[in-house]
Amino acid sequence: MDEKKSKVLIIGATGNLGYHLAQFSLKFSHPTFVLVRDSAPNDPVKAQKLQSLSNCGATLIKGSLEDEKSLVGAVKQVEVVICSIPSKHVLEQMVLIRVIKExxxxKRFIPSEFGAxxxxxxxxxxxxxxxxRKAEIRRLVEAxxxxxxxxxCNFLTSYLxxxxxxxxxxxxxxxKIRVFGDGNVKAVFVKEQDVAAFTICSMDDPRTLNKVLYLRPPGNVYSMNELVEIWESKIGKKLEKIYVPEDELLMKIKETPYPDNMQMIFIYSAFVKGDHTYFDIDSHSGAEGTQLYPNVKYATISEFLETLL
Ligand SMILES: NC(=O)c1ccc[n+]([C@@H]2O[C@H](COP(=O)([O-])OP(=O)(O)OC[C@H]3O[C@@H](n4cnc5c(N)ncnc54)[C@H](OP(=O)(O)O)[C@@H]3O)[C@@H](O)[C@H]2O)c1
Known part of the structure; x- marks a missing residue:
């Protein structure tokens, strides 16, 4: 593995996942640059995050995806760019891709995906x-x-x-608990901090160049029936399971207006269709994080549920 620690630009560091990405970049001794929009320091929570990153050695650069000149200045200082802007804005990365190309x-771009x-x-x-939209960004990066x-990384633990x-x-x-589908389809949850740690490990690694890094950590891949079992064992009580069959869930999704139905759509995707786990990882196009980085200590679902007691 490349011993030199790349210089990294993080876009979205005042956000949920982006903050952890910046923290782990610093923790793993990467010279870390953070793009900061004008409005961010006015928000006390974001100002606190920026102060903390700055105290740990991050270089804050004023700019945004809407300001191409600021992007050029920021991108030219680094070797890796990680973007963690919200999913509804992912197409705003088009200008970033143009700037990176020019x-x-x-030597590595990690676009905002962090899901299935x-x-x-x-x-x-x-x-x-x-x-x-996320696939469109992939095609542009590749072109x-x-x-x-x-x-x-599939689901973040803070989601659902x-x-x-x-x-x-x-x-x-x-x-009582609703179980979607037959309850036997497995999905994946990974804690934000762990997603950040695996991401930072991957960015200088030739084994992940032009590949998908999948996260399917043992202890984090469970069906709904298994999740209920783990929870029952923690609270020392059996729950009444109410099964919601596929057609009923589809009907509920249809009846519920957008965007309120998105949670159910993600549940349908993961726990009925099996979108996190139905395919094997092809070693030509992908790799699994815990296999590449066995030393990264991650939180299991059981440990996460323990914190909810
Ligand atoms: N798998 C899952 O369960 C799951 C759940 C949630 C999110 N995600 C993924 O995680 C990624 C990040 O989402 P998040 O929820 O962490 O986002 P978030 O908390 O909403 O943070 C968004 C960050 O992006 C910045 N930003 C937005 N527009 C920008 C622009 N035009 N130029 C520069 N910066 C901009 C924001 O800056 P300001 O502070 O200046 O606004 C903020 O720092 C996305 O890819 C999303 O799909 C996955």
């Missing part, structure tokens, strides 16, 4: 182009010949797991 100094693999999902007819790694996959709830149920 700068010619970037947009080239593998089986729900593209119903997701309001959520994954199509421009920009070296890349795509991070396919705090409610044990119950739309509308914030905490896991202790009496």
């Amino acid at each position: 700068a010619g100094c970037i 693999d947009p080239d593998r999902i089986q729900i593209s007819d119903m997701d309001y182009n959520f994954y199509l 421009e010949g920009i070296p890349y790694t795509y991070i396919s 797991l705090p409610s044990l996959v119950q739309p509308g709830l914030k905490t896991p149920p202790r009496d």
Whole structure:
């Protein structure tokens, strides 16, 4: 593996995942640059994050994806660019891709994905182009010949797991639980900090060049029936399972207006269609994070559920 620590630009470091990416970049001794929009320091939470990153050695650069000149200045200082902007804005990376191409100094680009693999999902007819936009960015990166790694981490633990996959709830149920489909299809959850650690490990690694880094850590891949079992063992009580068959879930998705139905669409994708796990990882186009980086200590689902007791 390349011993030299690349200089990294992180776009989106005041956000949820982006902050952890910047923290781990610094923790793993990468010279770390953070693109900061004008408005961010006015928000006390974001200002605190920026202060903390700066205290740890990050260089803050004023700029945004809307300001091409600022992007050129920032990209020219680094060798790796990681973007972690929200999914609804991913097409705004088009200008970034053009800047990266013209700068010619970037040896790895990690675009904003951090979910299920947009080239593998089986729900593209119903997701309001959520994954199509991410796939479009992939095609552009590849057409421009920009070296890349795509991070396919599946669900972040803060998404859906705090409610044990119950739309509308914030905490896991202790009496009755809805189980979608037959409850036997496995999905993947990975904690934000762990996604960040695996991402930073991958960005200088020749084994992940022009590949998808999938995260399927042992202890983090479970069906809904298994999740319920783990939770029951923790609370020392059996739950009443209410099975919601596929056609009923599809009907609920149809009846619920966008974007309120997106949670159910992601549940359908992961726990009914099996979009996180239905395919084997092809070693020509992908690699699995825990196999490449066995030393990264990650939180298991069982450990995460322990924190909800
Ligand atoms: N798999 C999952 O379960 C899951 C769940 C949630 C998110 N995600 C993925 O994680 C990634 C990041 O999402 P997030 O929820 O962490 O995002 P977030 O918390 O909303 O943070 C967004 C960040 O992007 C920055 N940003 C937005 N537009 C920008 C622009 N035009 N120029 C520069 N910076 C811009 C924001 O800056 P300001 O502070 O200046 O606004 C902020 O730092 C996305 O790819 C998303 O799909 C995955």
